[in-house]
Amino acid sequence: MVALQRALGSHVTVLFGHEQGKYPDGNSVLVRGEHSSVVIDPALSARTMDPPLEVSTVLLTHTHEDHAAGVSAVRCDDVRVHEADLDALRSVDDLMRLYGLPPDAWPAMIDMVSDRFHFEGGPNATAVTDGEVLDLGGVTVTVVHAPGHTAGHCVYLIESLDGTRVVVTGDIDLSTFGPYYGDAASSLDDFENTLAKVRELQAHHYVTFHHKGVIDGHDAFAAAVDAYVAVFARRESALLDLLATPRTFDELVADGIVYRAGTRPPVFGESVERRSIQQHLDRVVANGAVATDGRQYWRP
Numbered sequence: 001m002v003a004l005q006r007a008l009g010s011h012v013t014v015l016f017g018h019e020q021g022k023y024p025d026g027n028s029v030l031v032r033g034e035h036s037s038v039v040i041d042p043a044l045s046a047r048t049m050d051p052p053l054e055v056s057t058v059l060l061t062h063t064h065e066d067h068a069a070g071v072s073a074v075r076c077d078d079v080r081v082h083e084a085d086l087d088a089l090r091s092v093d094d095l096m097r098l099y100g101l102p103p104d105a106w107p108a109m110i111d112m113v114s115d116r117f118h119f120e121g122g123p124n125a126t127a128v129t130d131g132e133v134l135d136l137g138g139v140t141v142t143v144v145h146a147p148g149h150t151a152g153h154c155v156y157l158i159e160s161l162d163g164t165r166v167v168v169t170g171d172i173d174l175s176t177f178g179p180y181y182g183d184a185a186s187s188l189d190d191f192e193n194t195l196a197k198v199r200e201l202q203a204h205h206y207v208t209f210h211h212k213g214v215i216d217g218h219d220a221f222a223a224a225v226d227a228y229v230a231v232f233a234r235r236e237s238a239l240l241d242l243l244a245t246p247r248t249f250d251e252l253v254a255d256g257i258v259y260r261a262g263t264r265p266p267v268f269g270e271s272v273e274r275r276s277i278q279q280h281l282d283r284v285v286a287n288g289a290v291a292t293d294g295r296q297y298w299r300p
């Protein structure tokens, strides 16, 4: 059994991962209706359930190694993710393309996702689309496309006949680290638009995959989203601070605005920092706050 669970109304159960879903683990959500059932983002700890989870459908908020880590331990033939993330769920090579890793980083990353996260690639996985509703009997799950973290990232709105509304937010994790948009399939612009949209979703409970776990009530959720959104501006001002003196792109990456000195993960950390800085740099160059001669950047 997963150590800690919490029921949210009569159909929804949160299966908390180790340390409230701290990476590499995560919090999974089980929805049981009158005739079908769904598990959303079966995490590493879902592999330890005895007997194994058995559901009609596995839904992923997006294709990342930690969100799919429990898929192969769940008894289920129907695995779905948004079409923009579908290729990456079907093949490990496409997962590497979604990350946008340089070729020399592929072998170490493929070893990691295979050995540590049991990622096998599911060629039979199929797509969900924005607005699609799964009726499980007495409870529905609605797909809400929420891109930015990945192009296919979705949140799921669960509505029970008993009146309980739950939103599963995936990697809109509302952590102090802030939004992650460092993959090839990520977008800072989309993430900002998504947060404005998701902030308006009314529910009794909000479940994040990592860190926060369950947030109760819309007021607390909206405050957490606002704090999370503020990280965009913090990173941009960190970038502008670095540009008090002219720097090349590589010098900016060496200093970093996402990972503090000494905290950059091996294998993928530098690639994430590069892509994140590039997106912020594009903005501040476009709005005239930063000038460039193609080699160096500075504040005019």
Ligand SMILES: [Zn+2]
Residues within 6 Å of the ligand: 062, 063, 064, 149, 171
């Ligand atoms: Zn993710």
